[in-house]
Amino acid sequence: MTTKTETASDCKIVTFTLGKQTFGIDMGALIEIREWDEPTPLPNVPTFIKGVSNLRGNVIPVVGLAERLGWEPSVLHARSCILVVSISGKQAGFLVDEVNDIVGITRGEIQPAPEVETIESSVIDGLVRISTRAKDGTRDENGTMVLLLDLEALSLTKHLDMAA
Amino acid sequence: MSDELDEIQAIFFEECTEGLTTAEQGLSAMQAGDVSAETIAGVFRAVHSIKGGAGAFGHADLTAFAHKFENVLDEVRAGKIAPTPGVVKVMLSSFDVLSDHVETAKGLAPRPNDAAALAALEKVLADKGADDGAAVPAAPAPAPAPAPVAAAPAAPAEDEFGFTPVAFSLDDFDTPAAPAASTASWTIRFKPSRAALANAGEPLLIIRELETLGATIEAVDVSDVPGLRDLDPEDAYFTWTLSMPGDVPQSDINDCFDFVAPDSLIEVTRNEVEAPAPAFIPVPVIEVTPAPEAAAAPEIDLIPFVPVTATIEDLTAQVQQVVADLAAAPMTPTPAPAPTETAAPKPASEASQTIRVDLSKLDLLLNLVGELVIRNSILADRLSPADRQRVELPELARLTRQIQDNVMSLRAQPIKQAFSRVPRMLRDLSVETGKTIELETVGETTEVDKGVIEKIGDPLTHMIRNAADHGLESTEERIAAGKSPAGTIKLSAEQKGARIFVRVQDNGRGINRERVKAKAIEKGIISADAVLSNEEIDQLICAPGFSTAETISNISGRGVGMDVVRSNVEALGGRVEIHSVPGEGTTFTMILPLTLAILDGMIVRLANQRFVLPLAHVLETVQPEAGQVKRTSPDSEVIDMRGEYVPVKRATEIFGLNDDRKVEDSLVVIVESEHGKVGLVVDTIDDRREVVIKSLDQNLHPIRGLGGATILGDGSIALILDIEALVASTNRYTPKGLAA
Incomplete structure (x- = not known):
């Protein structure tokens, strides 16, 4: 993964947590954030596909993102929600533990993710450090590491093509 | 301003399309022997309206041609020209040229060469004149129909201006008496x-x-x-x-x-x-x-x-x-043959009036109405039981349902629209190939989603051309083979479950498998030692770059035709099947999904989850008595249906759902499939209703055993069962059976 060092082209990311990790996706891909609503289960699909849900007349798959990324499945709680995103024209909902913030970053800040010996190292597009808001409103100067997700690599069809 | 004009022009073209449809129906009826005054007048009106509009929009070529065509029709209508098969044939080919002129006016096609058609029309007019010369004097020609239209403008031979010299008469009003002018x-x-x-x-x-x-x-x-x-x-x-x-x-x-x-x-x-x-x-x-x-x-x-x-x-x-x-x-009960209509452009009442709507607007409307239905039921749930009993709520629910039904029906169109251009095409092909081709159509009223109709046009064209060019033999060959001289192409459409079957069937020579195989080896599509089944050889004609035509004809033979058919159909999520019997003919079947079609379904429960079972497959439903379902092996069961043993499938097992319900507490739905009758075990039947099919592959990928999903009135999703796939699959749940 190479880092693009374009200068000061700001982009916004939505950050959310899965377990103890903070992730980010490009804000442009986000369609909406919904409350968790039990989707209709589908037969004969990988377990990370939780089922399908009705998004204003569209049938969209709901994906357990933690499982999809190989982490422990999310445990549902009051702040669980679904990020509805558009990936190359297809819509999907990702179950996440909590949505945190919308932050502006510059491309230059993105650092490459370490090459990992997994089947799909490309899922993480890069790493970026952001300062987070502490409870008292002040900024935590140490900041948090955000794993930027490559949505294209998460495309459900693509994954299945690979599995096949 | 020009936008406004464009809009009005668009309406004119829409009317042209309607007019052409009416005219074609009329002409086809005339060809079939119906030469009633009503039919002829219908065609005349249609052509006349096109001429009128064309003139208004300055399409000179279209106007001129329509005018000449109209002249002949007028004479036929007046009984001056007998609608003999020969004349009807001239009119049919004129109709084709007229359609081309309309396309030209739309800017979609170059100006057609209408010289031949004009000459043919002239000849018809001229021949009539000759006949009249013999028949004369003056009295109207015997009318083919009792309608006085035929008796009215009965003119003897025309002069160069196309008008009729007649004895003059004056009205009995206070207009000046005949002026002593030297001319009429x-x-x-x-x-x-x-x-x-x-x-x-x-x-x-x-x-x-x-x-x-x-x-x-x-x-x-x-x-x-x-x-x-x-x-x-x-x-x-x-x-x-x-x-x-x-x-x-x-x-x-x-x-x-x-x-x-x-x-x-x-x-x-x-x-x-x-x-x-x-x-x-x-x-x-x-x-x-x-x-x-x-x-x-x-x-x-x-x-x-x-x-x-x-x-x-x-x-x-x-x-x-x-x-x-x-x-x-x-x-007179019917206004059509009313004697008062001479040249009046009468909108043909039998042709459907249409309005052009952007498809995306319909989609949006459909989605919004779905939302409305959902909000409606949520509202009903929130109200107290007493309030729920009031008349307004059921009224609102009923209205909402009606709106939903109507909006759904808007997108579904009879497949006739795709079939309508075939007769014209076959007439052209008939001329180009010198073969006599008869067309038979079945199932034109099958309703298909508008999007599918639009996309099957090209594949259908290729299939028809292929059948006419390669499938059917020449007249001589047919006679030599002891067949009827005229070849038949049968075009049919039917809906089976969540799929549409469109067939193009010819009674020609069938696929010459030897030649196809030889050609495929020559073209390097298969290796010389490949061992192929008949079906596999047939499929080769859909391979890219394959064409067995000896010479590249104008009609097909560029080696792209069937390849295009296959890729277009596959892009729609369908497939092409070829069935050929040497000497008897070939059938091409496009099997298309109803990406957004309306399905009459039965809402059933499997392991307490709701599913939609396409009603078209359902034969009957039984509540099995103890012992009626018998196990024939650890993996298979049958149900005794009045002495007939019907295999039983458990969808819950196929889908890997947990279900410990005893079969006696369940229902067995007997369904008809390509593999014969099968009993499907379901928990209960909830409802029967029409549902909109939403494809799963729009946002995901197709799942074996499912034909799609639908959104029920309460906003929840029910999956639609694909009976064929369920029946074909084994009873045992195979986790690897996914995404096949």
């Missing part, structure tokens, strides 16, 4: 209806149009103008008397009155100088009164202009005929 002239009396202005029938425009033809105003009768106190400035009170040079064809004068308001008074009389003084023969003055059933339509009936020909007797007889028919007209 027309006298036109025009009194617009009182409501003319309100109906956009501005008399000035009509008078100006007449003036452009050379008319001059002789007199204006203002006697009807009331006193100032009673005068309504928006009413029309004047009566004009105009004179027109005699060399103007009567049809041109008639055309000026095409768009005149109903209840107007129009008289056109011809003053012929050298006529043997029958002088003041009263020409019937007819108030144009729309027949009651036609009153709502904004169309105009014109008076048939009675040509006075040879003798007073003839004239009187005709007048009596017309008057009698006019008197009878309002009582």
Whole structure:
């Protein structure tokens, strides 16, 4: 993964947590954030596909993102929600533990993710450090590491093509 | 401004399409032997309307051609030209050229070469003239139909201007008596209806149009103008008397009155100088009164202009005929053959009126209505039981359902739309190949989503061309093979579950598998030692770059045809099947999904989850008694249906759902499939309703055993079962069976 060092082209990311990790996706891909609503289960699909849900007349798959990324499945709680995103024209909902913030970053800040010996190292597009808001409103100067997700690599069809 | 014009022009083209459809139906009926006055008049009206609109939008070529076509139709309508098969054939090919002209006017095609068609039309007209010369004098040719339309404008041989010399007659009004002019002239009396202005029938425009033809105003009768106190400035009170040079064809004068308001008074009389003084023969003055059933339509009936020909007797007889028919007209139940319509462009009532709507708007509407239904039921849930009993809520629910049903039906269109261009295409192909081809269509009313209809046009064209060019033998070959000389192409459509089957079947020579295989090896598509089944060889003709045609013909043989068919159909999520029997013919079947179709479904529960079972497959439902379902192996069961053992499948097992329900507590739905009858075990049946199929692959990928999903009234999703796939799969749940 190479880092693009374009200068000061700001982009916004939505950050959310899965377990103890903070992730980010490009804000442009986000369609909406919904409350968790039990989707209709589908037969004969990988377990990370939780089922399908009705998004204003569209049938969209709901994906357990933690499982999809190989982490422990999310445990549902009051702040669980679904990020509805558009990936190359297809819509999907990702179950996440909590949505945190919308932050502006510059491309230059993105650092490459370490090459990992997994089947799909490309899922993480890069790493970026952001300062987070502490409870008292002040900024935590140490900041948090955000794993930027490559949505294209998460495309459900693509994954299945690979599995096949 | 130009946008507005474009919009109006778009409406005109839409009307052209309707008109062409009507004309084609009429001509096909004529070809089949129906030469009733009604049919002919329908075709005439359609062509006339196209001509009128084309003129208004300045499509000169289209107007000119339509005009010539119309002339022939007019003569046929008048009984001057007998609608013999030969004449009908000329008209059919003229119709094709007319369609091309419309395409040209739309800017979609280059200007067609209409010389041949024009010549053929001219010839028909000329032949008629010759016949008349023999038959003469004057009396109208025997009409093929009793309708007086046939009797009315019966003209003897035309002069170079296309008008008919007739003995002159004057009306019995206060117009100046026949002017002592040396040439013939027309006298036109025009009194617009009182409501003319309100109906956009501005008399000035009509008078100006007449003036452009050379008319001059002789007199204006203002006697009807009331006193100032009673005068309504928006009413029309004047009566004009105009004179027109005699060399103007009567049809041109008639055309000026095409768009005149109903209840107007129009008289056109011809003053012929050298006529043997029958002088003041009263020409019937007819108030144009729309027949009651036609009153709502904004169309105009014109008076048939009675040509006075040879003798007073003839004239009187005709007048009596017309008057009698006019008197009878309002009582005639059908407005179509009403004698009052001569040149009036009447919107063909049988053709469906359409409005062009952007498809995406319909999609949006459908989604919004879905939302409305969901909100509706949420509202019902939130209300107290007492409030729920009030009449308003069920009313609202009912209305919402009706809206939903209607919106759903908007997207589904009969597949006829895709089939409609085939007859025309086959006529062309018939000419190009010299083969006689008969077309049979079945299942035109099958409703398919509009999007599918639009996309199967190209594959269908290729399949038809392929069948006509490669499938069918030449007439000589057919006779040699002991077949009927005419080849048949059968086009059919049917819905089976969540799929549409469109078949193109020819009774030709079938696929020559030896040659196909040899060609495929030659083209390097398969290796020389490949061992292929018959079906695999048949499939080769869909391979890219494959063509067995010896020479590249204009029709097919560029080696792209069937390849295009396959890729187009696969892009739609469908597949192409080929079935061929040597010497008997080939059947191409496009199996298409209903990406967004309406499905009549049964809502069933499996392991308490709701599923939709397509009703088309359901034969019957039974509640099995103890022992009625018997196990034949650890993995298979049968149900005893009145002595017939029907295999039983458990969808819950196929889907890997947990279900410990005993079969006696369940229901067995007997379904019909390609693999015969099968019993499906379900928990219960909830409901029966029409559902919109939403494809899963829009956002995910197809899942084996599921034909899609639908959104139920409460907003939840129910999955639609694909019976064929379920039945074909084994009873045992295979986790790897996914995404196949």
